[in-house]
Amino acid sequence: MKKTQTRIKMIEAAIDLFHQQGVNATSIDEILAQSGTGKGQFTHFFKNKDGLVKATLIYLSEIIQSGQVATVYQVKTWQEMDLWFQSFIDFQRSVNCERSCPIGTIGNDLSSKQSELREEVIRFLSWSRNELARFFQQEKDGGELPPSAKPDALADFCIAIMQGGMLLTKLKRDTDAFENAAEQARIYIKSLRMTGDKGRSL
Amino acid sequence: MKKTQTRIKMIEAAIDLFHQQGVNATSIDEILAQSGTGKGQFTHFFKNKDGLVKATLIYLSEIIQSGQVATVYQVKTWQEMDLWFQSFIDFQRSVNCERSCPIGTIGNDLSSKQSELREEVIRFLSWSRNELARFFQQEKDGGELPPSAKPDALADFCIAIMQGGMLLTKLKRDTDAFENAAEQARIYIKSLRMTGDKGRSL
Amino acid sequence: MKKTQTRIKMIEAAIDLFHQQGVNATSIDEILAQSGTGKGQFTHFFKNKDGLVKATLIYLSEIIQSGQVATVYQVKTWQEMDLWFQSFIDFQRSVNCERSCPIGTIGNDLSSKQSELREEVIRFLSWSRNELARFFQQEKDGGELPPSAKPDALADFCIAIMQGGMLLTKLKRDTDAFENAAEQARIYIKSLRMTGDKGRSL
Amino acid sequence: MKKTQTRIKMIEAAIDLFHQQGVNATSIDEILAQSGTGKGQFTHFFKNKDGLVKATLIYLSEIIQSGQVATVYQVKTWQEMDLWFQSFIDFQRSVNCERSCPIGTIGNDLSSKQSELREEVIRFLSWSRNELARFFQQEKDGGELPPSAKPDALADFCIAIMQGGMLLTKLKRDTDAFENAAEQARIYIKSLRMTGDKGRSL
DNA sequence: AATGAATGAGGATTCATTCAT
DNA sequence: CATGAATGAATCCTCATTCAT
Numbered sequence: 001m002k003k004t005q006t007r008i009k010m011i012e013a014a015i016d017l018f019h020q021q022g023v024n025a026t027s028i029d030e031i032l033a034q035s036g037t038g039k040g041q042f043t044h045f046f047k048n049k050d051g052l053v054k055a056t057l058i059y060l061s062e063i064i065q066s067g068q069v070a071t072v073y074q075v076k077t078w079q080e081m082d083l084w085f086q087s088f089i090d091f092q093r094s095v096n097c098e099r100s101c102p103i104g105t106i107g108n109d110l111s112s113k114q115s116e117l118r119e120e121v122i123r124f125l126s127w128s129r130n131e132l133a134r135f136f137q138q139e140k141d142g143g144e145l146p147p148s149a150k151p152d153a154l155a156d157f158c159i160a161i162m163q164g165g166m167l168l169t170k171l172k173r174d175t176d177a178f179e180n181a182a183e184q185a186r187i188y189i190k191s192l193r194m195t196g197d198k199g200r201s202l
Numbered sequence: 203m204k205k206t207q208t209r210i211k212m213i214e215a216a217i218d219l220f221h222q223q224g225v226n227a228t229s230i231d232e233i234l235a236q237s238g239t240g241k242g243q244f245t246h247f248f249k250n251k252d253g254l255v256k257a258t259l260i261y262l263s264e265i266i267q268s269g270q271v272a273t274v275y276q277v278k279t280w281q282e283m284d285l286w287f288q289s290f291i292d293f294q295r296s297v298n299c300e301r302s303c304p305i306g307t308i309g310n311d312l313s314s315k316q317s318e319l320r321e322e323v324i325r326f327l328s329w330s331r332n333e334l335a336r337f338f339q340q341e342k343d344g345g346e347l348p349p350s351a352k353p354d355a356l357a358d359f360c361i362a363i364m365q366g367g368m369l370l371t372k373l374k375r376d377t378d379a380f381e382n383a384a385e386q387a388r389i390y391i392k393s394l395r396m397t398g399d400k401g402r403s404l
Numbered sequence: 405m406k407k408t409q410t411r412i413k414m415i416e417a418a419i420d421l422f423h424q425q426g427v428n429a430t431s432i433d434e435i436l437a438q439s440g441t442g443k444g445q446f447t448h449f450f451k452n453k454d455g456l457v458k459a460t461l462i463y464l465s466e467i468i469q470s471g472q473v474a475t476v477y478q479v480k481t482w483q484e485m486d487l488w489f490q491s492f493i494d495f496q497r498s499v500n501c502e503r504s505c506p507i508g509t510i511g512n513d514l515s516s517k518q519s520e521l522r523e524e525v526i527r528f529l530s531w532s533r534n535e536l537a538r539f540f541q542q543e544k545d546g547g548e549l550p551p552s553a554k555p556d557a558l559a560d561f562c563i564a565i566m567q568g569g570m571l572l573t574k575l576k577r578d579t580d581a582f583e584n585a586a587e588q589a590r591i592y593i594k595s596l597r598m599t600g601d602k603g604r605s606l
Numbered sequence: 607m608k609k610t611q612t613r614i615k616m617i618e619a620a621i622d623l624f625h626q627q628g629v630n631a632t633s634i635d636e637i638l639a640q641s642g643t644g645k646g647q648f649t650h651f652f653k654n655k656d657g658l659v660k661a662t663l664i665y666l667s668e669i670i671q672s673g674q675v676a677t678v679y680q681v682k683t684w685q686e687m688d689l690w691f692q693s694f695i696d697f698q699r700s701v702n703c704e705r706s707c708p709i710g711t712i713g714n715d716l717s718s719k720q721s722e723l724r725e726e727v728i729r730f731l732s733w734s735r736n737e738l739a740r741f742f743q744q745e746k747d748g749g750e751l752p753p754s755a756k757p758d759a760l761a762d763f764c765i766a767i768m769q770g771g772m773l774l775t776k777l778k779r780d781t782d783a784f785e786n787a788a789e790q791a792r793i794y795i796k797s798l799r800m801t802g803d804k805g806r807s808l
Numbered sequence: 809a810a811t812g813a814a815t816g817a818g819g820a821t822t823c824a825t826t827c828a829t
Numbered sequence: 830c831a832t833g834a835a836t837g838a839a840t841c842c843t844c845a846t847t848c849a850t
Contacts, residue, residue, distance in 0.1 A: 006813080022311060024226035027840060040815055040844085048842070098314060107373045108310055111223060112300060122374055129379070153382035156370075157363070160383035164366025168358075171309045172324055177331070180355035181362035188390035208830080229823060240832050242827090247830095251824065410834080426715060428630035431819055444823085444836050452821065502718060511777045512714055515627060516704060526778055533783070557786035560774075564787035565763070568770025572762075575713045576728055581735070584759035585766035592794035612809075633844060644811050646848090651809095655845065 007045045007055075009035040014056045019102040023053055023109040050117060053106065057120040060102055065127065070094070073128050075135040078144075081189070084132075085182035088162055089175050097173045100166040129155045139193075149192055161185050209247045209257075211237040216258045221304040225255055225311040252319060255308065259322040262304055267329065272296070275330050277337040280346075283391070286334075287384035290364055291377050299375045302368040331357045341395075351394055363387050411449045411459075413439040418460045423506040427457055427513040454521060457510065461524040464506055469531065474498070477532050479539040482548075485593070488536075489586035492566050493579050501577045504570040533559045543597075553596055565589050613651045613661075615641040620662045625708040629659055629715040656723060659712065663726040666708055671733065676700070679734050681741040684750075687795070690738075691788035694768050695781050703779045706772040735761045745799075755798055767791050 013035035017026040028042060028049060046052040064073055072080060072087040092099070099105070107121035129152075136151035145151075165178030215237035219228040230244060230251060248254040266275055274282060274289040294301070301307070309323035331354075338353035347353075367380030417439035421430040432446060432453060450456040468477055476484060476491040496503070503509070511525035533556075540555035549555075569582030619641035623632040634648060634655060652658040670679055678686060678693040698705070705711070713727035735758075742757035751757075771784030 021313060022224075022226065024224065025311070025313060028842090029840075038815055039817090039842085041813070043842070043844085044813065049840095100310075104369060104373070105310070108302070108307070108369065109224060109227070111227065118373065118375075125370065125373060150382070150386075153386055156379040156382035157386035160366035160370055160379060161359070161362050162366065163369050164362035164364065167306060167310065167365050167369065168327065168362055171306070171320065171327060173320075177358040177362060180352070180358035184352075184355055184359035184390070188386070188393075191390075191393060230825090231823070241825090241834090242832055243830070245825075245827095249825095425717060426628075426630065428628065429715070429717065432821090433819070442836055443821085443838090445834070447821070447823085448834065453819095504714075508773060508777070509714070512706070512711070512773065513628060513631070515631065522777065522779075529774065529777060554786070554790075557790055560783040560786035561767070561790035564770035564774055564783060565766050566770065567773050568766035568768065571710060571714065571769050571773065572731065572766055575710070575724065575731060577724075581762040581766060584756070584762035588756075588759055588763035588794070592790070592797075595794075595797060634846090635844070645813090645846090646811055647809070649846075649848095653846095 006035075006037050006041050010037055010042060010045065010052065011055055011059045014052055015060060015102060018053070018056060018106050018109075019099050023049075023106055028052075050114060053114075053117055054120055057103065057106060057117065057124065061120075061124045061127070064124075074131050078139075078193070081135065082186070084158065085162065085165075085178075085185065088166060089169075089178055089182065092166065092169045092175050092178065097169050097175060100170040101163055104163050104166065125159070129159050131155075132158050145192055154189070154192075158185065208237075208239050208243050212239055212244065212247065212254065213257055213261045216254055217262060217304060220255070220258060220308050220311075221301050225251075225308055230254075252316065255316075255319055256322060259305065259308060259319065259326065263322075263326045263329070266326075276333050280341075280395070283337065284388070286360065287364065287367070287380075287387065290368060291371075291380055291384065294368065294371045294377050294380065299371050299377060302372040303365055306365050306368065327361070331361050333357075334360050347394055356391070356394075360387065410439075410441050410445050414441055414446065414449065414456065415459055415463045418456055419464060419506060422457070422460060422510050422513075423503050427453075427510055432456075454518060457518075457521055458524060461507065461510060461521065461528065465524075465528045465531070468528075478535050482543075482597070485539065486590070488562065489566065489569075489582075489589065492570060493573075493582055493586065496570065496573045496579050496582065501573050501579060504574040505567055508567050508570065529563070533563050535559075536562050549596055558593070558596075562589065612641075612643050612647050616643055616648065616651065616658065617662055617665045620658055621666060621708060624659070624662060624712050624715075625705050629655075629712055634658075656720065659720075659723055660726060663709065663712060663723065663730065667726075667730045667733070670730075680737050684745075684799070687741065688792070690764065691768065691771075691784075691791065694772060695775075695784055695788065698772065698775045698781050698784065703775050703781060706776040707769055710769050710772065731765070735765050737761075738764050751798055760795070760798075764791065 010031060013031045014026070017031055017034065020026075028039075031052070032039060032042060042052070046055055063069060064071075067074065070087065071091050072083055075081050075084055088101075103121055103124050107118065107125075110118050110121070132155035133151045136145060136149065136154045139145045140147070140149050140151055161181050165181050168177045168181075169175050212233060215233045216228070219233055219236065222228075230241075233254070234241060234244060244254070248257055265271060266273075269276065272289065273293050274285055277283050277286055290303075305323055305326050309320065309327075312320050312323070334357035335353045338347060338351065338356045341347045342349070342351050342353055363383050367383050370379045370383075371377050414435060417435045418430070421435055421438065424430075432443075435456070436443060436446060446456070450459055467473060468475075471478065474491065475495050476488055479485050479488055492505075507525055507528050511522065511529075514522050514525070536559035537555045540549060540553065540558045543549045544551070544553050544555055565585050569585050572581045572585075573579050616637060619637045620632070623637055623640065626632075634645075637658070638645060638648060648658070652661055669675060670677075673680065676693065677697050678689055681687050681690055694707075709727055709730050713724065713731075716724050716727070738761035739757045742751060742755065742760045745751045746753070746755050746757055767787050771787050774783045774787075775781050
């Protein structure tokens, strides 16, 4: 697979720069320079910038869904749930609070006309939502959460806090608000769980 | 005040376009065309694009802080608190879920170097956070919230959900996730309040 | 009108280059270099290449219709009719047989999508056709041409020979074919006229 | 002949696209896409774009000269002469008046430097001119045309009207002008013939 | 004969900014 | 306060050509 190396180098440079600056603020030349590749190859592999953005979104989804990133998207135990918000906060710290969710950042830069790209973003958001929802459903089924608990709504709640927290952190260059929000969320989820069984950890 | 008319027209066009497309995707010419003004006047009033962005942020803060917008930023009663999330959801519906928080949108487009502009964004975020925090403090002081309640954290929690919910809505073109998240947040806040007094509304 | 000087310089350079090479083979940079103008002004005045082509067609129509060119488009007497074909042949000789009709050349380079530009070309062709048709009608009315003569058809006949002759001349770098065709056309028209009055010149 | 299939597919795609859009407006990639072939094969067979254009001109000449096209280039009888203009008009109708003579179109896009390619175009034009000239000579020899008739000039006259008519039709998207011109040409030629013998058809 | 990766020049367009009037 | 011409860098994209396999 030697020949695809160039393609991957371009995608990885694009992810890095899009994540830092957004799509609109990143020029193709910048990506080519950072990846050490040429203009013709860019067209050859991606046709145009939107093509690269799409490839970037797909690639990002793949590496996140296969667990090759620091942030925890998949949750199976209460212990992992406990770490869920924290992994995003830790990520932010590791990048000096200068970034947000890569897919949210890219999505935020899409115009109304780029519906194909937005589909890709939505696909990812649905996946991450469903990962959490599945966990809440599992705990509901297992009696750890009360029958009144709504797994989907809880998942949306967590995702909203995560996205909002990431954005606030990036804007403020400070994780305080995110930490506060995450703490309240954890208290709430814990309170639901304690309804079922008051002795557990979260 | 004839002379400031041009300036205001420019700012209002800029707010509209920045809100829709972000700062980077909006050209000065587009703003001039939409406001029916000329290039020389732009330089005269704002010197350059950053100057316009700053003026835009200040103007936005002013109209929001003086209550000239549909969304409810200031909360004095539990009834208003109840409407807080809803007003943002209603706003999204009114714009076909195509926008997010104007200041968040602008802030998201700032580069690391535009620290003066980011200061402006942070100033606004702090204000909106403090508006909520003041309310929670007031209720804590009045015994409506328990001594363990953290007004600042609760405010950050609400702001994070609002920003995250707005972003998710814009990305998905659908308020479902935001509504779910807001509902969980209301349940949580209500649960805190019920700790103090179980009979109230929220 | 100092300020429009740049615009005119661009148009004149464009006419020259389009006429020589066609529209597709002429780059904007080439036009800017030849006219000694800048890229920004190009956008300012014409928005894009199609805008320049349109301005070029309009300008060409104007100078031709106001008689500021060597070729004779307007015919009022049989003497002028006699010179009609010759003026195009002479023009070709003056440019080493390297050009054709400027408007035909531009029109030939238009794609199916550029219907607005084609309208402009058609407008000119109709005008030039009508100039001839008016002459033939006048002669028919005056009894110089027989009642069976069709002024419109004769005009189309002349225009077709002119366009075809110009093209053949450019392709062959030689006016022989054009001269032959023009001679036959003159013989035909003369024969029509002789029907009415055998003593005149053409 | 499996191996030449690719070459022929490329040439035929090129003819089609060059005829539609001209040479300059057609990219090699477009030809490869339409013919379902690859870049390496292109170089292998034609070396570069000019090589393809040349092969295209030769191929076009061959299929026209061997009578594999709808348009009638070869004339042996007055009946065929009668159909000569009409076959070009019919062709235009069949392509919605969106094309012109393929070789004229290609020739028109050649630059001053592509003299080898222009030679190829001239070779074809001479052939088609000579086809007509031979017919007129034959009729002159046979007494159908008067001694004063000039076969070469008559041929150039017909070719000019055909090329001009095709161009006008493409520009106007309408065969009216071409039909008018062709009708006048037929009247003229008929008048010559009637000089010799007044009873024949054309 | 075939595939498609790689290169890099050039071309169209956008755009922030400066300047003359 | 107002208009809009002028500048030139930068951006996105196209494309002919070369090369490795």
